[in-house]
Amino acid sequence: MQKVLHIDPAKCTGCLSCEMACSYENYGVFATAKSRIKVFDFHHTGRKVPYTCTQCDEAWCLHACPVEAITVDKTTGAKVVNETTCVGCKVCTIACPFGTINYVQETGKVQKCDLCGGEPACAEACPTGAITFIDANWTGLSRMQQWADKLGNQPVAA
Known part of the structure; x- marks a missing residue:
């Protein structure tokens, strides 16, 4: 089963632990500039959104x-x-x-991002669970279910 990084921006606090863990894992230094994951800061809303290769x-x-x-x-x-x-x-x-x-x-x-060989440092370091490493099939099903629910996913009367 392939696994993927799943990012939930609603849980991100902007602590940059993911960026620090990534740079340390790949370069042996704590330097956000060397990170392969970035946290984008939407200043006008206060939202922080981690993003990396999908x-x-x-x-x-x-x-x-x-x-x-x-x-x-x-x-x-x-x-x-x-x-x-x-x-x-x-x-x-x-x-x-x-x-x-x-x-x-x-x-x-x-x-x-190379997924750290199957143990992404960013996911391990994230204190809020904004970044998790989960089964690839789960993410697609979850997204489809969420959209279906938003569109009124109700059983059809026969």
């Missing part, structure tokens, strides 16, 4: 890469950047409709 099924970044530096991890299903192969052309950053692939000036390569 590991799209279509994976436009993967298909756009001219040197095939982005591959699918067979264990986690994550689309992973191979830094050895990456030439830093940034085509994947243009192809990503969500803007979750970032160019790293120091390395001349790109970075994106």
Whole structure:
């Protein structure tokens, strides 16, 4: 069963624990600028929303890469950047409709969430449960059910 990050913005307090955990997991330093997950701050509403790579099924970044530096991890299903192969052309950053692939000036390569090999540090560090790592099938069903309920999902009289 594949798992995905599930983000519930209503639970986010903007503590940045996810960003700190990500940067430490991937670079060994607490530096939000190096994080592969970001917390967007909607100043006018006071809302904080974590966002990162959604590991799209279509994976436009993967298909756009001219040197095939982005591959699918067979264990986690994550689309992973191979830094050895990456030439830093940034085509994947243009192809990503969500803007979750970032160019790293120091390395001349790109970075994106790789689900930490199946144990996402951001989800483990989140104190409010705004970021969880759950079965992929559950998220789709849950979203469909929520929309159906909003639309008046009532049994039809026969």
